[in-house]
Amino acid sequence: MDPEYDFVVAGAGPAGLQFAREVVSNSDRSVAVLERNAALSDNDKSTGGTFPEVVEGYGVPDNVVMAEAGSVTFESPNNGCRHPMDTYVLDFPHFLEFLGEDAASDGADVLTGHRVTGPVVENGTVRGVRYRTADGEDGTLRARITVDATGPAATLSDPLGYFDTGTAHRGIGLEIEAEGRYDTDDTLLFSFDHADAPGGYAWTFPAGEEVFKAGVCWVDEFRAARPDGRTITDYVERWVETDPRWKVETVRARHAGEAVWNDSMNRRAGDGFLAVGDAASSINPLFGEGIRPGMESARMAAEVALSALRAGEVSRPWLLPYERRWNDRRGRAWKLQRVVSELLYDFDDAQQDAFVERVAALPPGKAERLRTYELDTLSLARLYPFRPKDLPKLPTILRHLRGSRPT
Numbered sequence: 001m002d003p004e005y006d007f008v009v010a011g012a013g014p015a016g017l018q019f020a021r022e023v024v025s026n027s028d029r030s031v032a033v034l035e036r037n038a039a040l041s042d043n044d045k046s047t048g049g050t051f052p053e054v055v056e057g058y059g060v061p062d063n064v065v066m067a068e069a070g071s072v073t074f075e076s077p078n079n080g081c082r083h084p085m086d087t088y089v090l091d092f093p094h095f096l097e098f099l100g101e102d103a104a105s106d107g108a109d110v111l112t113g114h115r116v117t118g119p120v121v122e123n124g125t126v127r128g129v130r131y132r133t134a135d136g137e138d139g140t141l142r143a144r145i146t147v148d149a150t151g152p153a154a155t156l157s158d159p160l161g162y163f164d165t166g167t168a169h170r171g172i173g174l175e176i177e178a179e180g181r182y183d184t185d186d187t188l189l190f191s192f193d194h195a196d197a198p199g200g201y202a203w204t205f206p207a208g209e210e211v212f213k214a215g216v217c218w219v220d221e222f223r224a225a226r227p228d229g230r231t232i233t234d235y236v237e238r239w240v241e242t243d244p245r246w247k248v249e250t251v252r253a254r255h256a257g258e259a260v261w262n263d264s265m266n267r268r269a270g271d272g273f274l275a276v277g278d279a280a281s282s283i284n285p286l287f288g289e290g291i292r293p294g295m296e297s298a299r300m301a302a303e304v305a306l307s308a309l310r311a312g313e314v315s316r317p318w319l320l321p322y323e324r325r326w327n328d329r330r331g332r333a334w335k336l337q338r339v340v341s342e343l344l345y346d347f348d349d350a351q352q353d354a355f356v357e358r359v360a361a362l363p364p365g366k367a368e369r370l371r372t373y374e375l376d377t378l379s380l381a382r383l384y385p386f387r388p389k390d391l392p393k394l395p396t397i398l399r400h401l402r403g404s405r406p407t
């Protein structure tokens with residue numbers, strides 16, 4: 001007989017590991033997390049820029065925080081603005097190790113070198129996963145509730161029809177972690193300028209004494225609209241070499257990865273099944289911030305799942321409050337912000353300047369609401385300098401506005 005857990009989680013990123021932490025710290029339920037990589041720290045794609053909601057809200061210790069910064073700076077070809085904001089830069093691989101060790105110390109089984117290959121489905125209910133180990137052994141883990149937290153791979157949620165990655169937006173990011181000079185008053189700096197990052201943005205974050213991270217990301221479709229034959233590596237090199245405010249002495253590491261997203265209002269709960277983090281597109285579609293929302297989705301899902309198990313239930317109606325809660329708290333805002341991202345990353349230089357000028361004019365209360373993604377629709381719309389040339393985008397925008405599944 002295959003072993004049976006209360007929960008089996010596929011994927012040990014921030015969302016999957018936080019789901020396990022929620023389970024073991026709030027109940028006696030059993031949970032196993034299966035990660036395809038040999039070590040949790042092998043998932044090192046992320047810059048780790050985040051906010052107090054993560055560091056304070058999930059008890060993240062100081063030793064995985066590389067730097068704290070007191071502001072966020074937005075720049076465009078001819079403008080710049082800075083808003084005071086408490087921010088953190090995590091050592092992402094060590095942050096994952098902390099989450100994994102913390103979950104394991106409270107009883108979670110965290111199994112690295114286990115690639116989930118598919119769901120076990122019986123009479124329409126997901127009853128666990130099939131996996132293959134690094135040694136090539138195949139196995140099955142049964143669970144009362146199975147959780148997909150495999151990030152953009154969406155290993156279970158895509159084939160089960162919850163998140164269609166084939167029709168989603170895609171983007172890539174590449175950054176270097178460097179030792180050297182970083183003269184920006186330790187701000188988190190974002191450049192919305194196609195010369196730095198065609199169809200996306202470039203960034204630099206402080207990461208400790210004379211250490212910083214610098215990277216470029218773009219949305220594939222908007223990058224493709226600006227062809228020049230240059231790779232993302234070319235752009236990262238240009239970004240770090242041409243700006244006099246920083247100077248690379250030694251490159252310590254390179255981090256790279258992919259993001260795949262739609263408006264996040266996907267089916268997130270089914271019979272015996274939940275999808276959290278980027279496996280359900282929880283990443284913010286406007287700025288690509290994924291740690292805070294991914295962990296938030298995990299907490300919401302775990303709360304609902306534990307209460308369903310207390311009632312002895314695992315069917316979709318009992319897990320559906322998670323999906324509804326996500327859509328109420330985040331999904332509707334994400335849907336609007338996906339529409340806005342459709343415009344922002346395709347703006348011309350003058351529009352990027354106007355956008356940054358409008359962000360500069362935000363009073364502190366509204367800047368804080370921009371940070372928490374709670375800016376009202378009108379204020380959000382006012383930040384974006386639409387022009388008649390954007391009108392051809394209207395059908396796409398309307399499709400996005402209509403496109404999500406109501407629950």
Ligand SMILES: Cc1cc2nc3c(=O)[nH]c(=O)nc-3n(C[C@H](O)[C@H](O)[C@H](O)COP(=O)(O)OP(=O)(O)OC[C@H]3O[C@@H](n4cnc5c(N)ncnc54)[C@H](O)[C@@H]3O)c2cc1C
Nearest residue numbers: 011013014015036046047049116151173257277278290291
């Ligand atoms: C270059 C880059 C920079 C970024 N910078 C930031 C930032 O500064 N701040 C921020 O908030 N967000 C950032 N993000 C986004 C953020 O990293 C992600 O949104 C976040 O990591 C999503 O967490 P997750 O747990 O849902 O998925 P992931 O972090 O993608 O974790 C999924 C895990 O599942 C594993 N997995 C995949 N398939 C399988 C399988 N079949 N079986 C078992 N395991 C599997 C993967 O190996 C991985 O460990 C960045 C992303 C990129 C690409």
